[in-house]
Amino acid sequence: MKYLCLVYLEADKLHAVPDRECMACGDGLRKSGVLVAAEALQPVDTATTVRVRNGKLSVTDGPFTETKEQLAGFYLIDARDLNDAIQVAAKIPPAREGSIEVRPVRELQP
Amino acid sequence: MVRSGAVTTEPIHDALNAVYIAESRRVLATLIRVLGDFDAAEEALHDAFRAALEQWPRDGIPDNPRAWLVSTGRFKAIDAIRRRKRFDALEDYEEGLDVAVEDPAAWADPESVEDDRLRLIFTCCHPALAADAQVALTLREVCGLTTEEIARAFLTPAPTLAQRIVRAKAKIRDAQIPYQVPTATELPERLDAVLRVVYLVFNEGYSASSGATVTRSDLSEEAIRLGRLLVDLLPEPEAIGLLALMLLQESRRAARSSPSGELILLEDQDRSLWNKAQIEEGTGLVRRALASGRGGPYAIQAAIAAVHAGAASVADTDWAEIVGLYDVLLRAHQSPVVELNRAVAVAMRDGPEAGLAIIDAILDRGELKEYRLAHAARADMCRRLGRAADARTSYQRALKLSHQEPERRFLEKRLAELSK
Numbered sequence: 255m256k257y258l259c260l261v262y263l264e265a266d267k268l269h270a271v272p273d274r275e276c277m278a279c280g281d282g283l284r285k286s287g288v289l290v291a292a293e294a295l296q297p298v299d300t301a302t303t304v305r306v307r308n309g310k311l312s313v314t315d316g317p318f319t320e321t322k323e324q325l326a327g328f329y330l331i332d333a334r335d336l337n338d339a340i341q342v343a344a345k346i347p348p349a350r351e352g353s354i355e356v357r358p359v360r361e362l363q364p
Numbered sequence: 365m366v367r368s369g370a371v372t373t374e375p376i377h378d379a380l381n382a383v384y385i386a387e388s389r390r391v392l393a394t395l396i397r398v399l400g401d402f403d404a405a406e407e408a409l410h411d412a413f414r415a416a417l418e419q420w421p422r423d424g425i426p427d428n429p430r431a432w433l434v435s436t437g438r439f440k441a442i443d444a445i446r447r448r449k450r451f452d453a454l455e456d457y458e459e460g461l462d463v464a465v466e467d468p469a470a471w472a473d474p475e476s477v478e479d480d481r482l483r484l485i486f487t488c489c490h491p492a493l494a495a496d497a498q499v500a501l502t503l504r505e506v507c508g509l510t511t512e513e514i515a516r517a518f519l520t521p522a523p524t525l526a527q528r529i530v531r532a533k534a535k536i537r538d539a540q541i542p543y544q545v546p547t548a549t550e551l552p553e554r555l556d557a558v559l560r561v562v563y564l565v566f567n568e569g570y571s572a573s574s575g576a577t578v579t580r581s582d583l584s585e586e587a588i589r590l591g592r593l594l595v596d597l598l599p600e601p602e603a604i605g606l607l608a609l610m611l612l613q614e615s616r617r618a619a620r621s622s623p624s625g626e627l628i629l630l631e632d633q634d635r636s637l638w639n640k641a642q643i644e645e646g647t648g649l650v651r652r653a654l655a656s657g658r659g660g661p662y663a664i665q666a667a668i669a670a671v672h673a674g675a676a677s678v679a680d681t682d683w684a685e686i687v688g689l690y691d692v693l694l695r696a697h698q699s700p701v702v703e704l705n706r707a708v709a710v711a712m713r714d715g716p717e718a719g720l721a722i723i724d725a726i727l728d729r730g731e732l733k734e735y736r737l738a739h740a741a742r743a744d745m746c747r748r749l750g751r752a753a754d755a756r757t758s759y760q761r762a763l764k765l766s767h768q769e770p771e772r773r774f775l776e777k778r779l780a781e782l783s784k
Contacts, residue, residue: 255540335542336492337550358539 256290256359257339258330262323263352268297271347276327279347283331288342294327323352330359376421383429384413389508391433393480396487397543398434399441402505402533407444408437415440430477481506482545482597489558490541497532498561504529506593507586517583518568555598559606559662562590566610570617584614595649601656605663608649612669615642627774631678643673661697664689683713700731704738711745720745736765740775752782 263270276294283289298317305312329346333339336356343354388409395405412433426432488501499518503509511529515522535541546554569583591607619633647670653663668689675681690706703726711719723742732738743758756779763775 335540336490337542337544337546340492356539360538 255333255335256330257333257336257342258328258357258359259339259343259346260325260355260357261294261327261329261346261348261352262355263326263348264322265297265324267348267351268324268326270351275347279345280329283329283342283345288331288333290330290332292327292329295325298324326352376425379425380413380416380420383416383425383433387430387433388413389484389506390477390481391430391437392505392508393484394434394477395437395441396484397480398438400543401537404441404444405437408441409433411440411444412437478597479545481593483543485558485594485597486545486554487536487541487543489554489561490536491554491557492539492541493532493535494528497528498557499564500525500528501532502561502590503565503586507590509586513582551600555600555602558594559602562587562594563606563610563662565590566613570613584610584617588614601653601658602660602662604649604656605653605659605661605666608646608653608666609662609669611642611646611649612666612673615639615646615673621770625770627770630672635676638673643670646670647673661693664693664696668693678712681712683709687713700726700729701735701737704732704735704741708741716745716748720749734765736762736771739765743778747778747782756782 273294280289280292283292301315301317303314303316305314326348329342331339331342333342336358339356339358343349343356346354348354391412392405392409395408396402399405399408415436416429416433420426485502485506488505489498493501500514503514503517504511509517511526512522514520515525518525545551566584566587569585569587588607588610591603591610594603595607615638616630616633618639619635619637620628620630622628646666650663650666650670653659654667659667668686671682671686671689686709687706690702690709693702694706704723707719707722707726710722720742723738723745726732727738727742739758739762743755743762746752746755746758759775759779759782763772763779766772766775
């Protein structure tokens with residue numbers, strides 16, 4: 255079963271974990287066959303929000319949220335079950351600086 | 365009315381009832397593993413007992429009722445799916461069933477059945493579930509309480525509680541929380557979570573945080589039953605310690621409130637009302653937990669309770685021993701509430717002045733400022749030192765923070781006595 259591990263960090267901690275360490279983590283997960291995809295993200299002030307309402311495109315700066323933590327990256331993994339996914343998430347280096355949200359992937363119903 | 369055709373079936377109905385009480389939770393735990401779904405397992409459990417009600421009076425009770433019920437429940441579940449779903453979907457489903465237990469004899473194997481009970485407990489108390497959902501799900505699935513019973517005990521509207529259980533089951537299914545006992549490395553933390561749930565249920569029954577009576581004893585009894593089950597299945601020192609702690613606290617139930625529901629403090633309790641059997645069992649369990657050398661916070665708290673239980677009066681209590689145990693507890697588990705309890709013990713050993721100094725230091729740190737028992741303890745020290753004005757201020761502060769009726773009456777009584 256696939257789980258998306260969303261990495262959340264406060265703005266001033268976006269670079270608290272050296273890139274080297276995150277790359278090593280990704281490589282390790284890829285070698286063990288757990289990793290489907292992983293990327294780090296630019297800070298949230300580079301984000302653009304797109305909406306389509308009544309066929310009309312709207313583009314805005316943002317998103318704006320009240321929370322201090324922002325989405326900093328993600329790991330899409332293939333795990334046996336939630337316990338397995340939690341074990342993987344615990345090894346993602348930014349877990350010690352911010353938090354990792356583990357979300358099960360939903361299969362679309364045709 | 366009772367006579368006639370019912371004569372032969374009545375004993376079998378009693379027997380069926382007995383089987384239900386003894387086996388329904390075990391059968392459910394195994395059906396969840398076999399069917400891989402809580403709701404399907406609950407339905408299968410009901411169908412299996414309905415089938416027993418029809419067949420057992422006619423054919424007699426099977427040699428192994430538990431295996432019969434699991435096997436019947438499983439067939440009924442597959443039947444139900446067959447009726448509801450297309451055939452191809454059924455094949456997928458059957459593939460998903462646990463093939464290792466195709467042999468019905470294995471379902472009755474005591475060891476795997478007990479494993480299923482542990483699996484159920486650890487799944488219901490999984491830390492990925494909301495804390496209140498863990499409690500509700502454990503009482504519903506492990507203890508077999510109805511949603512209405514749980515709602516009444518927690519003074520929560522039944523629909524709210526039902527919603528909580530539905531959401532928890534959906535998360536177990538959609539996030540794939542596995543139905544398994546944690547590995548040895550995960551066990552200490554996961555066991556902590558289970559013990560927390562059990563103790564929370566006990567405390568909700570022992571000192572209800574709100575409401576008109578001091579105790580809601582059904583919940584405490586349920587928690588003790590759960591504690592016993594856990595010690596049977598997984599005799600870890602902290603599980604033993606928690607059972608001891610609950611038994612020793614429970615032993616004072618009859619003495620801790622008056623017939624009219626007034627709160628009676630430990631120092632004023634009639635110790636002849638303490639339940640000796642529970643004290644004896646609890647004290648024995650404390651020894652067993654501590655002898656392992658791995659006793660943690662629950663075992664130490666139980667040891668403190670055992671010192672109280674062994675004393676004929678407050679004056680006769682070994683307060684030095686209790687202060688020493690609180691020191692050990694603080695090393696294992698830093699907490700301002702434990703510090704407060706230690707301060708009360710110090711006051712008993714060295715006098716109220718010494719206790720008051722510690723309590724003031726805790727309050728000065730800003731901790732426990734909103735904790736009613738800190739102010740009540742401070743008030744009591746001041747009262748004993750003859751500092752009536754200070755005592756009054758602290759009693760009033762405690763009263764403002766207390767929502768439990770008997771406790772409020774107690775504090776008001778103390779306040780009134782100060783004015784005399």
